Amino acid sequence: MVTQPPISDKILPALKAPGAGNDTDLELIDGGLQCVQTGETFMDANGVPSLFAPTDPNADQTDVTTRIKSFYEEYPFPNYDGLQEFGDLVNLGYSSQFSKDLLRAIGSKKLILECGCGTGQLSHFLQLNNNQVLGIDMSLGSLGLAVEHKQRNQLARSSFAQMNIFSLAVKDESMDVVISHGVLHHTFDARRAFMQIIKKVKPGGIVVVGLYNSISRIPTWVRSKFINVLGSNIDYVVRNHFRDARKADIWVKDQYFNPHETWHSIDEVMDWFKEGGIEYRNCRPAIMGTNGEDLPGMFDKSLPGSKYQRIVTQLSWLTSIAREGTLFDVIGRKPE
DSSP states (O other): OOOOOSSOTTTGGGBOOTTOOTTOOEEEETTEEEETTTOOEEEOBTTBOBOOOOOOOOHHHHHHHHHHHHHHHHSOSSOOTTOOSHHHHHHHHHHSHHHHHHHHHHOSSOEEEEESOTTSHHHHHHTGGGOEEEEEESOHHHHHHHHHHHHHTTOSSEEEEEOBTTBOOBOTTOEEEEEEESOGGGSSOHHHHHHHHGGGEEEEEEEEEEEEBTTTTHHHHHHHTTHHHHOGGGSHHHHHHOOOHHHHHHHHHHHHSOSOOOOBOHHHHHHHHHHHTOEEEEEESOOTTSGGGTOSSTTSOOOOOOHHHHHHHHHHGGGTGGGGTOEEEEEEEOOO
């Protein structure tokens, strides 16, 4: 089996030295990466390209980061459920309405950054259509599974690296699409993390942010108080989707025993978009009573609706997305 380069030649020019400016470049060396300008080397960690840089030396920030990193080293998410072949993963991706719609909206031959890629399943799926994808995460355990799947299936267009979302070793305005689906709410400051990732999207590019909703997350919180007594079958996903006991256990740990999470509203994320100069495009699930319910494309421009419509929409999620993790996604575009 031919070993694929850890970072593709299309992604490598978009990388920079951790903590440095856009004027630094990296090149592949045996067992790592090297800064062209300074000669500083960044050696792989357990076979994973590592460009991890610490954030501010604040005790609270360090504690959250350390606890989350340790958690996902023990419980890599999502688990591969025995998937060894890329074809199985593609079929799984097309069975998900979110990932299928996302790939269709992205199109082809795009540079994509997934911030908080976990075990890399979405990153692998999105490299279809000749897209180039960089998945970053701080968990070496999760990234190790992503790299293993890449090499086993000879996937040349998906790349992975260990990075800190608050100190991304990615050049500003280098990516066509930046995605963070289900990650920012596990950081010590979701808004601040958002402001970091939007720097990496090109003018005219797309940002997709998925977060736990502050209303529809309530049933999960209630179940967390009883799951140890009543068992994991009180969870809809465990009852209906998992054959693999290890994957079910990881889902339960992630949903009910995560060491840190925050909840967010549509309006809050829209405020982030305004502050960061990102134009609102769409919301998934769509805001009720707006044209977003009828538009076929995830990136199509829809109306934001009124505050009342947004509240009603989030209340409606109590009977829909509340049973499967409560993730909602807001999509925006950086002006050209």
